[in-house]
Amino acid sequence: MKFKTLPPEDIYSELNTSKSGLSPDEVEKRLTEYGLNQIEEVKQKPLILKFVANLYQLLALLLWGASALAFISGTPQLGFAIIAVIIINAIFSFWQEFEAEKAVAALKKILPSTAKVIRQGKEMEVLASQLVPGDILILEEGNNISADARLVEAYQMKVDNSTLTGESKPVRKIADPEENDDESIVSTFNLVLAGTNVSSGSGKAVIFATGINTEFNKIASLTQKVKEEPSPLQNQLARLTQLIAIIAISMGVVLFFLNIYVVKLSLSIAFLFAIGLTVANVPEGLLPTVTLALAASVKKMVGKNALIKRLSSVETLGSTNIICTDKTGTLTKNQMTVRKIWIPYDVIDVTGAGYNPEGDFLQDEGPVCHKDVLELKLLMRSATFANDAKLVSPSKPGENWKIYGDPTEASLLVAARKNGFDWESELKKNPRISELPFDSKRKSMSSIHNVDNKKVAYIKGAPKKIIRLCNEISVEGAPIIFSDEAKEQVINEHDKLAASGLRILGMAYKNLPSDFDDYNPDSVEKDMIFLGMMAMQDPPRPEVLPAVADCHKAGIRIIMITGDYGLTARSIAHEVGIVDNKTCRIVKGKELTTMSDEELKEILKSNEDIIFARAVPEHKMRIASVLEDMDEIVAMTGDGVNDAPALRKADIGVAMGITGTDVAKEASDMVLTDDNFATIVSAIKEGRTIYENIRKFITYIFAHETAEIIPFILLVIFKIPLPITVMQILAIDLGTDTLPALALGMGPSESDVMDRPPRPRNERLLNFGVIWRGYIFLGLIEAALVMSGYFWVLFSGGWTLGQSLPFTDPLYLEATTMVFVGIVTSQIGNLLGCQTTRTSTFKVGVFKNKWIIRGILFEVAVMLSIVYIPYLQGIFGTTTLGIYQWLYVISFIPIMFFAEELRKYIVRRMNK
Incomplete structure (x- = not known):
């Protein structure tokens, strides 16, 4: 970029402006040419459209069709119930995939709303959005910078670039031209960029980029344009709903034509039964349960940081x-601590950890003090004089020491205090005259002090850089020639320290002439005397x-x-x-x-x-x-x-x-x-657990799906009265089964969850194991149990095969209630058994998951309400049951539970 290599006086002509700034007409002209100075927002899909899209997914379309058929066939209550299911699922689906676009809002907060500029020779405050290339920014301490600009004046100016670089230490800025064009725009010392902040000093700068052309906007634009990909779970749920939709439509169509041409039912009744089978195939409670289980995991993870x-x-x-x-x-820990000090040619160990200045400097022969070793005293000076951090003692008993500034610099202050080096008193006696702040190009910082009426420069920085600046090394209190062999030896010592995980800073000093006043890096940072290195570690x-x-x-x-x-x-x-x-x-x-x-x-x-x-x-x-x-x-x-x-x-x-x-x-x-990294691993464990738990409650839900589908098949084969109504199916899917399924979703991790390899991205949520366990094994057992109860009630009431029963017949109501209650009680046994996939439930504890108890109490309460409350009896087509009927369906609980325990036992034996 040519702006950074030009001298300040040439910047004005390059940007067609002057020291007095732009005229209003020129500002308007440039606003038209360059646009407003604001972040470019990539157009996002409106939230209302995102929600509406969930109303027309494949599964939703299937249910819309079922709802329409329900209205056509004269059962509006069923139609409204199905519409409610569609809306509930859409809400939960929208909640699951919705992520508010807050990143852009956060970016906007960084940029100021106003800026101070010079226009037509006058200082004025304008809207930051109205800034244009060629405007002259007036920068003062505390200002957030509104646009990318080239400094033309800078007075002790430091800028916080952390929003762009992540580095918390302010960077010194000057108006001098850059020698080469290789430095990145963020690292260039004569440029200030939108989104950064003036931490100290003041200056003036000519804007060369606004709006979409700033470095800040490039980050904002890239952040917005990254396409939000569906998660593996969302992909698997999409595939699952597609499969269910295909099965439901196919079975509904087949049943409709069989009822018309084989069973000889009327068109309206055939429609109603087809709707019933379609609804029976759709696990209406699946998506809400998945969403609630995920939300519960999110809440659990908050407690784990x-x-x-x-x-x-x-x-x-x-x-x-x-x-x-x-x-x-x-x-x-992000608590930098000095561990070792190298001075020619000895190593000193430093004890203690953290920012509390408690510890010792030790060598083989015992403690070492800076008062006894000149190199160590000079090293302490260099480390603390060329330093902008602060170490603050506790204000109350029990508090820890606090640091302000760069943690690496603060660790040097802590080490100095451990050795009794009072840098604050030293600084009063030897005040700072000038400084050369750290920058990423030099990788060093120098501080010039008046020491006993003499000027001395102290430097600290990257050791290999410091070594190159030195032609002498201090050994036993006297400078000697720093030969290439000696430099190589010091570099080897540096590499040994680095290989042991230590971050290292080198220190040197230089006596300056009393009349010296050329305080720039080229003049100060050369022909120095090497003092040693301080090695620190941020402990794991x-x-x-x-x-x-x-x-x-x-x-x-x-x-x-x-x-x-x-x-x-x-x-x-x-x-x-x-x-x-x-x-x-x-x-x-x-x-x-x-x-x-x-x-x-x-x-x-x-x-x-x-x-x-x-x-x-x-x-x-x-x-x-x-x-x-x-x-x-x-x-x-x-x-x-x-x-x-x-x-x-x-x-x-x-x-x-x-x-x-x-x-x-x-x-x-x-x-x-x-x-903390360990928190990521805890979250991964929770993620694996929730996936396994989702599979568990899918198995649990699919078991009753089979028990709801089989009655429609038997209706066609044996021409029996429909054993379960659509409203009863919805009562199970969206009522009795929701909290128990959620209880499975909130279950604890199995012991081997972190002993397995990560599952592939494309692994199916609904694999053969889930289908076999849920639909076939548990589902067929549950269907057999509830149909046995259905036929027992009918035959006990004098019904004969082939006899039709009105929907309001007491015997029919009793039989369908038996099926409804039988599915609920079977699901209690299923719930207890599905808590583990391979391990026996007895081993982990049948009621270890407290939500299981709550789930059982919930489904029993809903079931009893539907069976015994007259108003609900009318809606769901139920009636009261006798004591023997209750005892019969209650026996389904242990049958389902021990059937699943037997399956797990066989699996464990086969895998030995």
């Missing part, structure tokens, strides 16, 4: 086979190691993507069990940038452990895209604004609740309120 924003994400977590994780704060969280072990056991691959030095990242990854040091491959950010997608894909396909080091957020987006192309299910962590596209792209975007920006949180599917 995970805020799930999208219901279907709970289940998607269970499919996750790759976790792409940051290092700092996620795998580690203790709970991460077992969480990583659980991932390996569960077949989940972990890929670390970090901005840290490769050897440091590898050491931490090895310490927590993510990688094997001997086989780990480190891919650097620069290498990744030049790599093709095919090359990246080959690396990701390999079985070797991988760490992406010195990576930037843009790399995350690319890695997520390539993994998606490989059909992997990916969880991706992030915390910055420019992490948002990657969080949206990943199957599960995981934002940090403590360190994350609002934009990252809104773009994510899950927010970790404790920023």
Whole structure:
């Protein structure tokens, strides 16, 4: 970009403006040319259309047809009941897939509503949306920056770029031209960008990009344009409903024609029975139960420090086979602590952890004090003088020490206080004259002080950079020549420390002439005297190691993507069990940038452990895209604004609740309120559990589907009165069975849930095992039981085969009530047995899940209300039953339960 290489005076002419700013006419002209200075919003589908779409899905269309036929056949109450089912399902479906588009709103909050500019020589405040290229921004401390601009004046100015980079440390900005055009636009020291904030100082800048042309808008646009893909569960439910719809329509049509031509029923009655079979085939309570079960899991996860924003994400977590994780704060405590100090040519161990300054400096011969070692004293000065952090003592007993500023710099202050180095007094005696703030290009910070009426520059930064700036090294209190061999030796010491997982800073100093006043990096940062290195560690969280072990056991691959030095990242990854040091491959950010997608894909396909080091957020987006192309299910962590596209792209975007920006949180599917990797693993376990539980309650629901379908088949074969009414079917599907099914959905994890590999993305929710267990095995037993009760009542009342009964006949009402009650009691036994898939229910505890008891009480209460309340008897076509009839149907409970226990016993024996 040419703007950053031009001197300030040339910027005005390049942008066709002047120091006095633009005229109103020119502003209007440029507004027409460039548009308003605001985030471009990608057009989203209106919420009302999203809801309406759920009213016309395949299953809904089937029920609309059934409702219409019900009105045509003269049963409006049935028609209204089916419409209610459609609306209920649409509401739950909409709730499940709805995710408010809050990311754009969060992005908008970052940009200010007004800005101060110079126009026609006058300072004025204007709407930020009215800014145009060529406007001159007046920047002051605390201002949020409205557009991308080139600085032409800067006075002690620092800008917080964390919204774009995730780096919390403010960056020094100057108006001087950049020497080369290679630096990224975010890293360039003479540019200020929309969405960032002036943390100190002041300046003026000429705008060169507004609205859709800003770097900030590129992130916003990319975040919005990432297509929201259906979750694996949504895909499976869509397939399931399609299959059910096809079966229901086919069976309904076949039954209709059989009733017309074989049973010789009237057209209206044939229609009614066809509707009944269609409704019997449709598990109306499935979608509400799935949604409520997911919502219950979301609530459960809140107590485990995970805020799930999208219901279907709970289940998607269970499919996750790759976790792409940051290092700092996620795998580690985010409490930087100095562990070792290297001074020529000794190593000092530093004890203590965290930000409380309690610990010692130790060598083999005992404690070491800065007062006795000149290099250590100078090292302490360099570490604390070239430092902008603050360490604050507790204000109340029991409180911890607090830090403000960069955690790495704060750790240096903590180490100094441990050794009794009072930097505050030292700074009063040796005040700062000037500073050269840290920037990403130099990777260092210098501070110039008046020491005993002499000017001394102290520097700290990346050790290899500092070493290159030095021509001498301080040994035993005296500077000596820093030869190439000596430099190589120090670099080897650096690499040893880095390989043990330590982050390292080098320190040096330089005596300046008394009349020196050229405070720029080229003049100050050269010919320095090397002092040593301080090595610190952000200790791993203790709970991460077992969480990583659980991932390996569960077949989940972990890929670390970090901005840290490769050897440091590898050491931490090895310490927590993510990688094997001997086989780990480190891919650097620069290498990744030049790599093709095919090359990246080959690396990701390999079985070797991988760490992406010195990576930037843009790399995350690319890695997520390539993994998606490989059909992997990916969880991706992030915390910055420019992490948002990657969080949206990943199957599960995981934002940090403590360190994350609002934009990252809104773009994510899950927010970790404790920023802890172990929480992701807990969420995956919950995701696997909910998927298994969904299968359990599908099995439970499908068992009664068979018991509801069989009566319609027997109607055709034996020409018997219809054993169950459509209203009774709806009472079971949307009444008695909902809370028990939900109880299964809220069941605890089975012991081996994290011992299995991740299931494939395309694995069917309704597989043969579910069909066999629900529809066939349990369903046929349940159908046989309830039909035995039906025929017992009819034959006991004097009915003969082939005899028709009016719908209002007391004997018919008693027989259909027997079927209705028989299905409900059978489902109680089914509920108890379906709590596990293979393990005996007795082993885990029949009533360990307290929701099972509530579910049983609920369905019994609904059943008794329908059977005994006269008003409900009229709606559902029921009547009271005698004591022997009740005893008969109650016996269905143990029969269903022990039938399922027998099946599980046989499965366990076969799998031994």
